Amino acid sequence: VDVTPTPGIFLGASLYTGGSGQGDIVVDDVDYDVRTTIVDVHGQMQIRGLDLRALYAEAHLDDMAQLNAVLGKTGTSGVAERMTGGYVQVGYNVLSQVGGNQGAALTPYVRYEKVDTQKRLPFGFDRSLSTDGTYTVLGVELKPISNIVVKVDHMWVSNKARGGLNQFNVNVGYAF
Numbered sequence: 001v002d003v004t005p006t007p008g009i010f011l012g013a014s015l016y017t018g019g020s021g022q023g024d025i026v027v028d029d030v031d032y033d034v035r036t037t038i039v040d041v042h043g044q045m046q047i048r049g050l051d052l053r054a055l056y057a058e059a060h061l062d063d064m065a066q067l068n069a070v071l072g073k074t075g076t077s078g079v080a081e082r083m084t085g086g087y088v089q090v091g092y093n094v095l096s097q098v099g100g101n102q103g104a105a106l107t108p109y110v111r112y113e114k115v116d117t118q119k120r121l122p123f124g125f126d127r128s129l130s131t132d133g134t135y136t137v138l139g140v141e142l143k144p145i146s147n148i149v150v151k152v153d154h155m156w157v158s159n160k161a162r163g164g165l166n167q168f169n170v171n172v173g174y175a176f
Helices: 064-071
Strands: 002-006 009-019 035-047 050-061 082-092 105-120 132-145 148-159 167-174
Touching (some): 082 132
Antiparallel strands (some): 009 035, 035 050, 105 132
16 A cells, blocks of 8 residues: 655555465475565655655564474574564655756665564574674666666675675666
8 A cells, every 4th residue: 555645755555464385384294374474664755856765574474483394494594483674765866957857867875774584583493693684775876767777886785694795786677
């Protein structure tokens, strides 16, 4: 569900829930559903070239002890019962005040992300410190027309295991 209280601003939330076991998670002749529930809240504000975005998501999974047993997971390699993540991004479209740009945009941005894919594990499993990551991104987004985007960014990656690997990314997108 998204709402637009005024042009340039939208807020929303989404919810998914369903079984993801697909009949493949059977322990002692019991078929486990592996119910997966994902919820997110998100928003964006684009006013006079300023572009603010934020998102927070959380996933809850049932039957993880059984799933991990079927997958042969042990120690710190287990699939979590709870995962969380989110980001805040701010950018400015430097072409926003140029007349006749036909929807083109050139937006430098900075983004801060926090993701923990092992927020809570089933009993008997230990957290891997490498799954609790922080990402700081500095980039630029070019939209020559409104439905094509080219993004170039540098991502500084850190995690609680102190094993983050920084990245340089180039992405191309097309909205149809």
